[in-house]
Amino acid sequence: MAALLEAKNVEAFYGPTRVLKGISFEVAEGGVTTILGANGAGKTSTLRALSGLVRRTGEIRFAGQRIDGYTTEKTAALGIAHVPDGRGTLVNMTVEENLRVGAYLRRSKREVEEGMEHMFSYFPRLRERRQQQAGTLSGGEQQMLAISRALMQRPRLLLMDEPSFGLAPLVIREIFDIMRVINKQEGVSILLVEQNVARALDLADHAWLLETGSTVISGTAGELRDNQQIRRSYLGF
């Protein structure tokens, strides 16, 4: 599969501190790619670097276009939607209002309504709670809303930061099942950052392992699942 996104020698900084030390990786068009790594390895910072939320250097190409100088708004308009860690829903707004915010790239009222119906078909619980304030939703429902809000942008690439964080296994399964549908049926490419390595490798086609700001291993999900180092350090067997 051709690369939809290519990152070459990307560094990221918080103030003077360099947290990504020149990482390179690719995200295949139409696939699910995952970035694995221990706490503090730089997974969240990698997604932030792609979205323009941290200062970065290096080369980032999306659909062949150089985007490393782009603002977050321009990156989003080009087709990259970011579901941040901690969900990032607007807690004082209702479910419906959150979805409308996500729909800012849609032109007509009809397109917004259609998009919303589409999201409710994925997550019926959101329909029941459409007038409820996002801050009062359960963790799982907030994650569903965060994903839906990002999808309202009609992205080509979805950046997902720890969607399983703090959720019960049944809810995690529900969310991962929907991510698979979004990828397979809608053709949205996904770049997933996850601490839940077994789940991530189950969903992904390709994986990259990040250690202290550098990419150290990459391969198909199957190859990484069989890798001794991954088994010992991340899968626990």
Ligand SMILES: Nc1ncnc2c1ncn2[C@@H]1O[C@H](COP(=O)(O)OP(=O)(O)OP(=O)(O)O)[C@@H](O)[C@H]1O
């Ligand atoms: N706002 C910030 N200011 C300064 N340093 C930061 C900031 N955010 C993250 N860092 C540092 O950057 C490094 C990478 O953090 P990052 O959150 O990207 O890692 P991660 O792999 O996503 O970890 P986790 O799984 O724990 O979220 C860490 O050393 C962290 O302390």
